[in-house]
Amino acid sequence: MPVVVPTLEVEQELFASGTRLVIGCDEVGRGALAGPVAVGMAVIDHTVARVPDGLRDSKLLSEPRREAMAPVAEAWALYSAVGMASASEVDELGITACLGLAGKRALTALHELGVEILASTVVLDGAHDWLNPALTTRLRVVTRVKADRDCGSVAAASVIAKVRRDRLMIEAHAAEPVYGWSGNKGYGSAAHLAAIDEHGPSGLHRLSWLKVGAVATESRKTPLA
Template sequence: MTVADPTLEVERALFAEGAPVVIGCDEVGRGAIAGVVAVGVCAIVPGGDAPPAGLRDSKLLSPAKRELIAPLVHEWAAAVAVGEAEPGEVDAHGIIAALGLAARRGLIALHEAGIDVGASTVLLDGSHDWLTPALTSPPSIRVRPKADRDCASVAGASVVAKVHRDALMVADATRWPQFGWDGNKGYGSPAHLAAVAEFGPSPRHRVTWLKLPATADGAPDTTV
């Protein structure tokens, strides 16, 4: 099946309604058991160039292709950033709140890069608005969920976030090689789960997501 390139149809409709900037937003690492959850934010403005050739949602691209496309997204967009929430924040606050924290940090980075984030419309991948609760109340940002891989700004955010997070996991794999993060990127593959059972979790694991043996006091045993 041929997959069409994502377009700026949705973004241009928002520009026609008066939006001065549209920010595509997508998360990576939501279902992992180790590593950060990362949220990419890709800002575009009216009158910009067409999206890079070959741009797709990150899930539709090979790792090598993502590495080629990511710098092109940086060149194409008005600004791009990736926000992160740490494994401990996922444990403490839950994944939905952690997504909001990561996205807010990404938006702050865009603001620091000169983007008028407060006047923007944010396109969220998926049907659930997990961003608005993390924003200052009342938020001036317009958040529109239900964006998908057909939106070029969202696809750009997806690719940049995926390349960023994969690089973090590869770097962490040099310190904790027993978990195979250079291959599984922190997701719960059978080999990864077997390593957790054998060695215990690392400081980069989301311990509340693991089925761990209990200690004498009934708490999970999180020693390494």
């Protein structure tokens, strides 16, 4: 099956309709048992004419390719940011609310960089708008299933967020190597689950998820993305 190459067709349609800025938005770490959930955002305007060669949804790239593409994606976007919500926040608020919280933090970072958020349209990967419920002022959000695969701005956000979160998990691995976070990035691999059974959870684990057998079981099926 040929790999789908992201384009700017959706973004260009939004520019044609009067949008000044498009903010591609994607989350990573939603299904992990440990570590934060991260939301990446990449901003472009109508002057951006093409998608960088090799840019893809982060799940379609190997780890070395993602590492190589992240600075390319950051240089290509006018602005980019990653917001995160911690494992303890996921325990307290739930994953959907934490997606919104991490997204709000990314938007705050963009605002501090000078991005006119209210003049923007957010293209959000998926079918559900989890961003607006976290905001005081509603934004124009366009949801699109597989936007991380099809839309250049969202693919860029995906890669930037994935690499940023992966690096945090690799750093955490150095302090607590028994969980294998440098390889599993906090997802529920068999070795990771065995380490939890043997050593108990760490401060980076989502304790509420470990208490629900169905979630832990489902995590075994979750791709390391």
